[in-house]
Amino acid sequence: MDLERKLERWEKEGFIDQVAVKKILTFENQQPKPTKLPLLLIIGLIFFSLAVFSFIAANWQVMPALLKIGLVQLLMWMFYGFGYLAERKNFGRAIIFRLIGLAMFGASIIVTVQAFHFSVSNSILPWAIFIVTLAHYFYWRQFPYALIAFIAGAFVLMMSIPTMSWFEWGCFLAVTLAWFYFSHIDSSMVFSWSLLFASGLMLWILVDYETILWPIWTLFTLVFLLLSVPEKERLLGSLSLVVGAFQLVVYLTVRGAMDLSIPEINLVESISLLVVSVGVLVLTYLRFQSITWISVLGAVGLLLFDDTAIALAIVAEIVALAYLVIAHRQDRPLTFGFVYFIAVQFVLYFIYAWERLDMSLFFLVGAILLFVLSGIAWYVNRKKAGVAT
Amino acid sequence: MRSFLFPALQSLFIALIVLSFYATSWLGEQFVLRAEPFDPVDPFYGEYVLLQYPDLKPSDSLQNGEIYFTLKQGDDGYAVIDRIDSQAFFGSIRGTYYNELITAPQLEQYYVEQGTGPDLEKARNLAVTLDVSPWGTIRPVYLDVRQD
Numbered sequence: 001m002d003l004e005r006k007l008e009r010w011e012k013e014g015f016i017d018q019v020a021v022k023k024i025l026t027f028e029n030q031q032p033k034p035t036k037l038p039l040l041l042i043i044g045l046i047f048f049s050l051a052v053f054s055f056i057a058a059n060w061q062v063m064p065a066l067l068k069i070g071l072v073q074l075l076m077w078m079f080y081g082f083g084y085l086a087e088r089k090n091f092g093r094a095i096i097f098r099l100i101g102l103a104m105f106g107a108s109i110i111v112t113v114q115a116f117h118f119s120v121s122n123s124i125l126p127w128a129i130f131i132v133t134l135a136h137y138f139y140w141r142q143f144p145y146a147l148i149a150f151i152a153g154a155f156v157l158m159m160s161i162p163t164m165s166w167f168e169w170g171c172f173l174a175v176t177l178a179w180f181y182f183s184h185i186d187s188s189m190v191f192s193w194s195l196l197f198a199s200g201l202m203l204w205i206l207v208d209y210e211t212i213l214w215p216i217w218t219l220f221t222l223v224f225l226l227l228s229v230p231e232k233e234r235l236l237g238s239l240s241l242v243v244g245a246f247q248l249v250v251y252l253t254v255r256g257a258m259d260l261s262i263p264e265i266n267l268v269e270s271i272s273l274l275v276v277s278v279g280v281l282v283l284t285y286l287r288f289q290s291i292t293w294i295s296v297l298g299a300v301g302l303l304l305f306d307d308t309a310i311a312l313a314i315v316a317e318i319v320a321l322a323y324l325v326i327a328h329r330q331d332r333p334l335t336f337g338f339v340y341f342i343a344v345q346f347v348l349y350f351i352y353a354w355e356r357l358d359m360s361l362f363f364l365v366g367a368i369l370l371f372v373l374s375g376i377a378w379y380v381n382r383k384k385a386g387v388a389t
Numbered sequence: 390m391r392s393f394l395f396p397a398l399q400s401l402f403i404a405l406i407v408l409s410f411y412a413t414s415w416l417g418e419q420f421v422l423r424a425e426p427f428d429p430v431d432p433f434y435g436e437y438v439l440l441q442y443p444d445l446k447p448s449d450s451l452q453n454g455e456i457y458f459t460l461k462q463g464d465d466g467y468a469v470i471d472r473i474d475s476q477a478f479f480g481s482i483r484g485t486y487y488n489e490l491i492t493a494p495q496l497e498q499y500y501v502e503q504g505t506g507p508d509l510e511k512a513r514n515l516a517v518t519l520d521v522s523p524w525g526t527i528r529p530v531y532l533d534v535r536q537d
Contacts, residue, residue, distance in 0.1 A: 061502045069407060073400055080396040087392075098392075105399045112403055116410045117529045119494030128402055136395065 003028060032090060065115035072111050076104035095142055102148065105132060123168070126155035134179055143187055149179070150191035157198050164205050173199055181228065186235050193239060197222060211266065212254075212304075213273055215247050216297045220280050226288055237291040238336075244294035245340045249347055251300050252316050255309050256351035270301030293323060313348055320344045410528045417522040420460050420468035422496070423535065424515040438499050438509050438532065440517065444469050445491040456491065457481035460521060467516070481525050499532045509534070 007021045016024075056063075056071060063071075083097035109125050112118065130152035137145035153176065160168055176199060180192035200218025219240060226236055277298015284292040296319055303312035324337040349363055424440040444467055447456070451473065459481055461471035470491070477483070484493035499517065501509060509515060509532065518531035 066407070069403060073403060076399065077396050080393065084390075084392055101396060105396075105403075108399075108403050112406050114500045116407070117495055117499055118406070118410075119497070132395070132399060132402075135398075139392070139395070 068111050068115060069108055072104055072108040076101050076108060079104060095140070095144060098136070098140075099144055099148075102133065102136065105129070123156050123160035123163070126152055126159050130156050131175070134175070137179075137188065138182065141184055143185065146183075146185065146188040146191050150195065153191075153195045154198065157195070157202060161202075161205060164202055166206060169199065169202055169206055180225070186232075189229075189232060189235065190239060193222065193225075193236060196225070197243065210264075211269060212251075213269060213301055216273060216300060217276075219244055219247065219294060219297065220276055223280055223284065223288075223291065223294065226291075230287065233288050233290065237288055240291050240294055242336070244291075244297055245336075245343075247297060248300070248316055248319070249340070249343050251304065252312055252344070252347050252351075255304055255312055256347070265301065265304050270304075273301040274298045293319065313351070316344045317348065409526065413522040413526045413528040414520040414530065417520040417526075417528075419518060419520050419530075420462065421466065422460075422468045422517045422519065424517045424532070425513060426510045426515055438501055438506055438515075439497060440499060440515070440532075441490055441492065442496065442517075446470065447486050447489075447491055448473055451475065451486055453487050454485065456484055456486045457525075458484060458491065459525075479525070480523055482521065482527055483525070493527065495527050495529060499529055501532065 004025070007016070007024060010016050011018065011021050060068070079097045079101035082092070083094045083101060086092040086094040086097055106129055109128065113125065130149060133145055133149040133152050137149055153172075156172060173196070176192055176195045180189060180196060183189040183192055197218055200221065201214060203214050203218075222236075223240060226233060226240075229236070275298075277295045280298065281292060281295035284295060296315060299315060300312065302308060303315065320337070320341040324334065324341055327334055327337045345363075345367075422442050423444045424442055426438045426440055444463070445458075446469075452475065454475070456473060456475055457477045458473040459471040460468040463469040472478075472481075473491075474481070482493050484491055484496070496517070496519070512534040514535040516533055516535040517529055518533075520528045520530060522528075
């Protein structure tokens with residue numbers, strides 16, 4: 001037995017004495033053993049299930065709608081029952097049974113849709129799965145429910161794109177905010193934060209005003225949300241930085257590389273964004289210094305005009321370099337900074353050097369110089385460290 | 390035992406959806422609409438026939454977008470539009486008017502038995518029987534080849 005081997009090893013090392021070993025073994029032997037189903041019974045059950053499913057499949061077309069729905073509902077109840085028994089009688093894994101039960105709920109929705117020719121061009125059904133899964137999450141607090149709730153939430157947003165109303169948007173925001181605030185595990189908080197960000201993008205559909213700055217407005221709003229959970233600065237700060245960096249690269253790409261027809265940029269909105277970004281800068285500098293960088297996005301509105309677009313490239317480049325240098329000096333991980341730096345170089349390369357060999361050579365020489373300089377710096381640092389020791 | 394509240398509420402939700410459709414049939418009126426098929430198959434929900442309705446004609450003043458209408462039985466037994474408006478009114482069916490065609494979300498597609506879709510498509514002349522509740526919900530109940 002694994003435990004006995006470990007105890008023997010710990011006893012040999014002198015961590016515990018023989019009395020403790022005996023006590024532990026007596027205690028463990030008194031614990032109820034997980035009940036195992038006999039192998040033949042499992043095989044029999046599998047064959048029986050296959051026979052039942054084959055019978056249902058063969059007669060599916062001629063079954064009345066209510067019988068079809070009833071059968072799927074029966075399966076749902078069966079799996080929730082197994083989940084309950086698994087918890088009580090200590091066999092199998094309750095969460096697996098409940099997840100299958102949840103899937104059966106989804107299946108009964110699909111069967112109902114099919115049987116009654118229910119329209120799928122609305123978000124009622126994803127809403128049902130979203131709410132039910134969230135309820136599962138808040139009751140059992142397990143990661144898979146959070147993941148399914150995230151997927152269902154994303155479906156709610158996607159399905160409601162053509163028909164989204166302020167009421168539905170408000171409901172979604174309220175539910176997702178509650179999920180965010182009462183999340184206990186990090187992954188659940190990341191999922192709910194992502195849905196909150198996506199609901200900000202829905203303003204493109206809701207508001208009768210053409211602007212490409214909704215993502216930045218949304219991100220700035222979510223910074224203020226950090227005030228309610230300051231202890232999660234590390235997690236949500238990293239997320240905000242990743243989304244902010246991604247946004248800057250996308251704006252740079254849209255403005256520079258593609259000949260897209262950007263809706264006319266509103267100067268008043270751009271200036272308002274800059275003013276708000278000063279507020280974000282002050283707030284982040286005082287409370288959440290790790291994400292002060294995202295206030296740079298406030299300048300994007302003013303940098304999207306034809307005359308100022310070159311400055312967007314310069315800002316992106318400076319931010320990428322400055323972030324790397326500061327992260328290096330503060331001994332923080334450099335992976336994120338490097339990925340962002342490389343992304344910016346790629347975008348700039350495609351904007352300015354594509355189809356221009358002389359320019360691409362210029363960048364190539366620049367890159368080689370950068371590698372040489374960083375190599376020299378690394379060598380000097382290493383030598384200094386050696387002298388110090 | 391509290392964990393059983395979840396399947397109970399889920400079953401209640403499904404039961405309410407089913408009940409709403411049966412209520413449409415119990416309390417509503419039945420119409421038969423002339424229908425024409427176009428384009429089937431949904432990998433997720435199964436085989437269905439997309440339908441359009443030649444008898445559902447708009448009024449001249451109507452603009453493309455969301456519309457509300459009621460049905461009445463025409464002289465030949467097939468349903469035609471009784472009242473149509475761009476504003477909702479009690480008992481109206483919510484639909485859309487686009488490209489000279491009027492349809493409602495539930496009238497647009499009809500799920501059929503596996504394998505019967507292509508035959509229905511070939512037949513071209515179809516008839517949809519549907520129940521319409523006094524509050525404007527609809528329940529398509531039957532799709533068949535039109536004999537006239």
